Amino acid sequence: MLTDSQIKRIQNEIEKQNVTFSHLKEDILDHLCCEIENEITKGTDFDSAFNNTFKAIGDNGIKKIENETIFLIDYKIFVRRKSIFQFATIGLVLFVLGVFIQLVDLRISKFFQFSGILVLLGFIPLFFINNLLQRSEKPVLFNIYGLFSSLLTIGAILFAIQNWPYKELIFLFSVFALLILFIPTYAWSIYKYQWNKIIHFSFLYFVFLFVSLQFSSYLYKKNNTANAFIHLENNTEAYVEYYNSEIRKINDLSFFSNNNYQNVREQSDKLYNNLEELKKGITTKKTGFWNIDMYNPNEYENNFNNLAIQFSKYRDYCIAQIADNKLKVLINQSFTTEFPDTEIWIRSNFFQTQTTVINNITRLQRDIKFTEYQLLKELMN
Amino acid sequence: MYNKNVIYNIALYNYEVYSITMISKELLKGSIKSIVLKILTQHERMYGYELTQKVEELSNGTIKLTFGALYPILHKLEDDDLVETESEIVNNRNRIYYKLSNKGRKSALEKIEELKVFTSIIQKIIEHKA
Numbered sequence: 001m002l003t004d005s006q007i008k009r010i011q012n013e014i015e016k017q018n019v020t021f022s023h024l025k026e027d028i029l030d031h032l033c034c035e036i037e038n039e040i041t042k043g044t045d046f047d048s049a050f051n052n053t054f055k056a057i058g059d060n061g062i063k064k065i066e067n068e069t070i071f072l073i074d075y076k077i078f079v080r081r082k083s084i085f086q087f088a089t090i091g092l093v094l095f096v097l098g099v100f101i102q103l104v105d106l107r108i109s110k111f112f113q114f115s116g117i118l119v120l121l122g123f124i125p126l127f128f129i130n131n132l133l134q135r136s137e138k139p140v141l142f143n144i145y146g147l148f149s150s151l152l153t154i155g156a157i158l159f160a161i162q163n164w165p166y167k168e169l170i171f172l173f174s175v176f177a178l179l180i181l182f183i184p185t186y187a188w189s190i191y192k193y194q195w196n197k198i199i200h201f202s203f204l205y206f207v208f209l210f211v212s213l214q215f216s217s218y219l220y221k222k223n224n225t226a227n228a229f230i231h232l233e234n235n236t237e238a239y240v241e242y243y244n245s246e247i248r249k250i251n252d253l254s255f256f257s258n259n260n261y262q263n264v265r266e267q268s269d270k271l272y273n274n275l276e277e278l279k280k281g282i283t284t285k286k287t288g289f290w291n292i293d294m295y296n297p298n299e300y301e302n303n304f305n306n307l308a309i310q311f312s313k314y315r316d317y318c319i320a321q322i323a324d325n326k327l328k329v330l331i332n333q334s335f336t337t338e339f340p341d342t343e344i345w346i347r348s349n350f351f352q353t354q355t356t357v358i359n360n361i362t363r364l365q366r367d368i369k370f371t372e373y374q375l376l377k378e379l380m381n
Numbered sequence: 382m383y384n385k386n387v388i389y390n391i392a393l394y395n396y397e398v399y400s401i402t403m404i405s406k407e408l409l410k411g412s413i414k415s416i417v418l419k420i421l422t423q424h425e426r427m428y429g430y431e432l433t434q435k436v437e438e439l440s441n442g443t444i445k446l447t448f449g450a451l452y453p454i455l456h457k458l459e460d461d462d463l464v465e466t467e468s469e470i471v472n473n474r475n476r477i478y479y480k481l482s483n484k485g486r487k488s489a490l491e492k493i494e495e496l497k498v499f500t501s502i503i504q505k506i507i508e509h510k511a
Contacts, residue, residue: 007474024452026468026475027429031448033474034430061449069453073460 002033006046010036013054015194017062021134024066070134077134084126091119121157124150142189149177171218178211236359236366243369250376260321261379268372271314272365278303279361282354295354304346308337311364318371322378331374334367409444414454415496418481418489421464426480429455455479463488 002010010032019025032053039049071078098112128147132140152174159167183204190200247265282295297304315335319328337345349360420435421427427435432455433446458464463485468477481489 001472004473022456023466023468023477024456027452027455027477028448030428030474030476031430031452033472065449065452068449069456072453072457
């Protein structure tokens with residue numbers, strides 16, 4: 001008769017092949033124990049009987065038996081299982097291809113990467129659904145929580161890409177579903193059902209790392225001062241509106257419409273509209289195919305150079321009109337395009353990500369309106 | 382297209398797992414189900430290893446069923462409600478016993494009859510003299 005530790009050793013060896021279907025694992029454990037006991041009664045010692053038996057089975061012999069059992073019982077389950085993993089392979093291939101194509105063409109590569117990720121995202125819920133449909137020893141809770149949190153995560157990604165409302169709320173829900181529901185159930189299942197601990201725990205570790213990275217980046221975004229600045233920048237349109245209304249008030253009082261006054265308004269409007277057009281051009285790029293950030297600063301190189309020239313002209317003109325020294329310094333600082341040089345001004349403002357560039361343009365528009373308002377006030381006095 | 386591929390895989394695997402001496406696996410493959418049902422009709426309940434031993438004993442050691450051949454068929458029979466299982470702890474491990482259900486008893490008789498007819502026909506063909 002075999003001792004407990006010997007049985008445990010056989011069990012661990014079977015465990016390595018990850019058999020989950022019904023009570024097949026128990027059948028095989030008992031069968032192998034009987035075989036080894038039989039060998040021992042013939043006079044072989046446990047170790048060599050153990051080695052002989054598992055040598056005959058091979059590296060994934062038991063897994064193959066499981067496959068044939070599933071195949072015999074339900075051909076559909078077998079096909080479904082295989083095709084789901086083929087589906088995932090396609091996704092991975094697309095993604096890896098995308099990474100390599102990045103060296104040649106950024107846009108085609110983005111398309112490949114994006115579709116690869118989409119296919120992989122589809123694979124995860126399919127995997128859990130398949131587990132639920134299949135009579136396996138895998139716990140129901142693991143699959144239900146897995147399905148639930150993976151669907152939430154996909155939802156969060158979709159909302160983030162499309163920039164729909166409540167995207168942050170759904171993101172938080174998905175992170176909490178993963179952290180509170182899925183990961184503990186998964187860890188519990190590994191112990192309860194004695195899954196291969198090395199494979200499963202390393203996978204779990206990566207899931208946990210990924211989720212906590214996502215979560216911490218979310219918190220970082222919330223608390224980062226640079227980000228707060230961008231949030232403020234998003235409100236620059238409110239400033240522009242305020243200055244516009246103030247300018248209108250001055251306009252209504254313009255019983256002294258002289259040449260200078262008209263000139264200021266024309267020049268600033270021209271610059272403002274130039275910026276507005278540029279902004280529209282960049283913004284529509286975003287709603288391109290797959291909604292991917294398609295902004296390429298090199299396309300606008302000429303526009304930027306022109307802008308720099310227009311800016312310095314406008315600044316010089318404004319400074320010439322103003323008597324107040326403080327205001328002069330202020331306008332000079334906010335409109336400087338030559339510090340340290342024009343090239344760097346263009347790079348720091350426009351050779352950034354799409355959102356940052358749009359923010360920068362809006363900020364410049366706000367500065368123009370502010371200056372116009374100050375100038376008109378100055379002229380009125 | 383897919384079907385072919387799967388069947389190819391299964392055939393390949395059969396080659397590795399069915400270790401049957403003397404009698405070729407192709408000949409035996411179709412009758413394993415009937416043999417298992419036949420043996421179960423004569424016993425109250427049996428476990429997997431016991432079944433393989435019984436087959437070996439009855440065939441004078443010519444048919445050695447490995448667990449790779451046996452368990453897929455036992456699980457298939459269980460799925461078709463032809464056999465029932467009960468588990469019991471023996472020698473510190475879970476042992477699963479298989480026994481025929483009422484439906485299985487009927488099916489076993491049919492299968493045995495079918496095999497008898499088949500072997501007699503085969504015998505007739507083999508012994509036929511022109």
